Amino acid sequence: MPKRVLTGTVVSDKTDKTVVVRVERKVKHALYGKIIRRSKKYHAHDEGNVYKEGETVRIEETAPISKLKTWKVIERVDTHKSPEQAA
Numbered sequence: 001m002p003k004r005v006l007t008g009t010v011v012s013d014k015t016d017k018t019v020v021v022r023v024e025r026k027v028k029h030a031l032y033g034k035i036i037r038r039s040k041k042y043h044a045h046d047e048g049n050v051y052k053e054g055e056t057v058r059i060e061e062t063a064p065i066s067k068l069k070t071w072k073v074i075e076r077v078d079t080h081k082s083p084e085q086a087a
Contacts (some may be wrong), residue, residue, distance in 0.1 A: 004061045007077060011041065013053050018069060019046045021059055044071040051076065 008023035018054035024039045043066075044059045053058055059071040 005074070006042070006071075007056065007058050007059055008042070010051050010053050013046070013049070013051060017046055017049060019044050019051050019057070019073060021057060021065055021073075022025050022072070023059075040069050043068040044073045045069050046073050 006021075006023045007022040010019045011022045012020040021042050021044050022039050023042060024037050025034050027038055028034070029036055042059060044057075045062070045065050051073055055076055057076055058074045060074045062070060062072050064070050065072070
């Protein structure tokens with residue numbers, strides 16, 4: 001069975017060897033039919049502490065590394081920074 005791969009934005013890089021990645025998806029509302037955004041945060045392993053807040057990354061499912069970490073960062077997709085970091 002292939003490992004799941006998701007793309008999201010790093011929202012926190014404060015912990016050692018860990019980044020928190022927010023993955024957004026768009027779903028259709030069951031009753032009204034409007035497309036709405038749903039997001040979920042994943043803790044992902046970052047061995048070299050190289051990924052910073054605001055970057056877009058791809059994460060891959062792995063065997064559990066700790067209580068919360070079952071994902072690891074594969075690669076950087078985009079390096080656009082959030083408006084707060086540009087200032």
